[in-house]
Structure formats: structure tokens, C-alpha cells
Amino acid sequence: MWVGFNAFVLAMLFLDLFVFHRKAHEVSLKEAAGWSVFWVVLSLSFNVLVWRLMGPEKGLEFLTGYLIEKALSVDNIFVFVLIFSYFNVPAKYQHRILFWGIIGALLMRGAMIGAGAALIHQFHWVIYVFGAFLVFTGIRMATHDEMEIEPEKNPVIRLIRKVWPVTNQYHGQKFFIVDRTRRRRLVATPLFVVLMMVETTDLIFAVDSIPAIFAITTDTFIVYTSNVFAILGLRALYFLLAGVIHRFHYLKLGLSAVLVFVGLKMLLAEVYKIPIGLSLGIVAAVLILSVVASLMFPKDDDDGEPEENPLEIEDEGIAPIDWSEPEEDVLEDEGEDGRVG
Numbered sequence: 157m158w159v160g161f162n163a164f165v166l167a168m169l170f171l172d173l174f175v176f177h178r179k180a181h182e183v184s185l186k187e188a189a190g191w192s193v194f195w196v197v198l199s200l201s202f203n204v205l206v207w208r209l210m211g212p213e214k215g216l217e218f219l220t221g222y223l224i225e226k227a228l229s230v231d232n233i234f235v236f237v238l239i240f241s242y243f244n245v246p247a248k249y250q251h252r253i254l255f256w257g258i259i260g261a262l263l264m265r266g267a268m269i270g271a272g273a274a275l276i277h278q279f280h281w282v283i284y285v286f287g288a289f290l291v292f293t294g295i296r297m298a299t300h301d302e303m304e305i306e307p308e309k310n311p312v313i314r315l316i317r318k319v320w321p322v323t324n325q326y327h328g329q330k331f332f333i334v335d336r337t338r339r340r341r342l343v344a345t346p347l348f349v350v351l352m353m354v355e356t357t358d359l360i361f362a363v364d365s366i367p368a369i370f371a372i373t374t375d376t377f378i379v380y381t382s383n384v385f386a387i388l389g390l391r392a393l394y395f396l397l398a399g400v401i402h403r404f405h406y407l408k409l410g411l412s413a414v415l416v417f418v419g420l421k422m423l424l425a426e427v428y429k430i431p432i433g434l435s436l437g438i439v440a441a442v443l444i445l446s447v448v449a450s451l452m453f454p455k456d457d458d459d460g461e462p463e464e465n466p467l468e469i470e471d472e473g474i475a476p477i478d479w480s481e482p483e484e485d486v487l488e489d490e491g492e493d494g495r496v497g
Contacts, residue, residue: 157377165262165384172255182247188395195389202385206378213432217373218382220436224372224414225386226393227443228365231411233394233401235357243350245326252329253347254391257354264359265383268366273376286367287422293364294415297408312356313349320344364415371418372435405455410446414439 199222207215240250275282316322320332322344327333331348334341369379417438421430 161381161384165388168388169255169259183251183395185396188392191392192389192396195385195392199385199389202381206381214373214375214378216432216436217375217378220432220439221369221372221378221382222386223436223439223443224368224418225365225383226389227407227411227414227439228361228368229386229390229393230397230401230404230407232358232361232390233397234408235361236354236394237398237401239350239353239357243346243353245347245350249326249329249347251391251395253351253354254394256331256351257358258387258390260355261358261362261387262384264355265362265366265387266380268362269376269380269383272366272370273374273379276370276374283370283422283425286370287419287425290364290367290371290415290419290422292419294412294417294419297415298412310353310356312352316344316349316352322346322349367422368415368418371422372432403454404447404450406446406450406453407443410442413442413446417442 203215203218203222206218236254239245240253245253272286320343321335323333323346325345326347327345329347330345331351333343333345335343365383366379369382373379418435421435424430
């Protein structure tokens with residue numbers, strides 16, 4: 157089952173990158189809706205397969221885990237919108253960043269799930285640490301202000317600046333280019349900087365979401381597959397909701413309530429084991445209520461325009477990034493016009 161599932165995921169990713177999205181283009185709302193429906197139907201079809209092969213309880217565990225991970229992935233979309241706006245990423249290149257970002261997320265989450273399962277197996281008391289952490293995270297999410305994007309404080313971004321110079325323009329959908337005018341022939345583009353920002357923020361979110369799924373089940377296969385299906389549908393969900401995500405202002409409260417609930421479920425596991433069907437009903441009800449409340453009681457939009465905040469890299473001896481896109485990829489030509497800022 158493990159081999160078959162991973163082979164299927166690799167095949168889907170190959171088709172996604174090299175067949176359906178081989179050329180960079182702006183993803184339309186219709187296309188995003190179609191892919192979102194496709195991934196949800198595929199996930200639910202797999203859920204039916206789990207139900208039939210592994211039993212009703214495992215089927216409910218997958219569905220509950222998938223719902224929690226899918227809901228928590230919406231919080232990723234809030235941050236992705238901020239990152240892409242901050243770096244002024246052209247719309248037609250956003251899918252490429254999210255694709256490779258999801259590849260990295262799958263690898264990181266797979267490693268974290270394996271480590272978490274091993275810890276729980278060897279040290280059962282770790283489950284109480286996870287539970288307390290989720291309760292704390294849920295309360296903090298409900299009371300914390302909106303996340304601010306500060307690339308200059310991101311240690312990964314600072315390391316990139318030290319290792320590679322960065323161009324002052326986007327160069328198509330390339331993460332690296334060859335600069336014939338420098339000793340360092342490999343030069344990073346702003347697209348790579350954005351990719352690393354996406355990867356590090358997803359790692360932060362994984363720290364919250366991985367313990368949450370272990371509150372539902374400790375079956376590593378169910379934990380892994382529900383995570384993978386939620387992540388695979390994240391790109392389509394981003395393009396579907398990016399323009400309206402700000403309308404769901406109560407969703408963050410709903411997500412925080414879900415985290416507190418699954419944290420308490422972990423802490424009370426030895427006293428009272430909450431049935432998986434009841435857990436599914438509570439999680440679904442909280443999320444639906446938060447979405448309905450957001451639509452019924454809309455938040456007043458701010459009239460002020462967001463200030464431009466280009467990435468400051470002057471302290472590293474590199475010119476500030478322009479974040480604009482050149483009309484053509486001049487680095488393929490030789491001569492003075494091929495220089496990189």
C-alpha cells in the first residue's frame with residue numbers, strides 16, 4: 157500500500173508539471189475550480205477505498221484527518237497571498253512556486269510524520285506534549301495579530317544572500333540562471349527567494365498540523381495519506397480562494413477552536429476517548445459555523461493601500477531587487493546586456 161500510494165502520487169505530480177502545466181500561465185478561476193473539484197473527488201475516492209480495505213473506523217479517521225489538514229491548509233493560503241503580494245510575483249509564475257513548494261512540503265511532512273510516529277511509539281507521554289502544544293497554539297492563533305512578512309529576518313533568506321547573488325529581475329520561470337560576467341556562474345533569481353520563503357513558512361505550519369492529525373489516529377499510513385491529499389489540493393485551492401480569502405475572517409477563530417479541541421482530545425485520551433464520529437462532527441460543525449459567520453457578518457474593508465515593502469538587501473552588498481519582470485530573458489545573450497544586477 158505504501159509503495160502503490162507513493163507511486164501514484166509521483167505519477168500525478170509528473171503529469172501536473174510536465175503535461176498539464178508545462179508552460180507558465182496565469183491560472184484562471186475556472187481552471188482552479190476544476191482542479192479543486194478533481195482533488196477533492198480523488199481524495200474522497202481514496203477515502204472509500206480505505207473504508208472498504210481497512211474498515212469503517214479507519215475510513216472515518218482518514219476523513220477527519222483530511223478535513224482538519226484541509227482546513228489548516230487554508231491558513232497557508234493567507235500567508236501565500238501575503239508573500240506573493242510582498243514580492244510582487246507575476247501571476248503566471250505562482251503555480252510553479254507552489255508546485256515545487258508542495259514537493260518540499262511533502263518531503264518535510266513525511267519526515268516529520270515518521271519522527272512523530274516513532275516518538276509516540278517509544279515514548280507514549282509525548283502525546284501529552286503534543287496535546288498541550290496544540291491547546292497553546294490554538295489559543296495563540298485566536299489572540300495573535302495577523303502574520304507579517306519579514307524576509308530580512310528569515311534565516312534561510314539571509315543564508316541565500318550570503319551564498320548566491322540575487323538578480324534584480326525575474327527571468328521567466330527560472331530559479332537560477334548562468335551569469336557569464338561573474339566568477340560565480342550560478343545566480344539565484346527572486347523566484348528562488350520566494351520559493352524558500354514559502355518552504356520555511358510551510359515548515360512552521362507543519363509543526364501545528366502534524367500533531368493535530370496524531371490526535372485523530374496514530375496509524376502512520378492514515379496520517380501520511382490524509383496529509384498528502386490535503387497538500388496536493390493546496391495549489392488549486394489557493395488560486396480559487398486567493399481573491400476572496402480575506403472574507404473568511406472568522407475562519408482563523410474556527411481553526412484555533414479545532415486545534416484546542418484536538419489538543420484536549422489528546423490530553424484526555426486516557427480518561428475518555430472521544431469517538432472518531434463525534435470528533436468528525438465537531439470539527440465539521442466548527443468549520444462550517446466559522447465560514448457561515450464570516451459571510452453573514454462581513455468585516456469592513458480597509459480603505460488604505462498597502463505600502464510597498466521591497467526586500468532590503470543593501471546590507472549584503474547587493475543592489476535592491478526591482479521585482480519587475482524583463483521583457484525577455486537577456487541572460488541568454490552574450491555581451492553587456494547579459495549582466496546581472
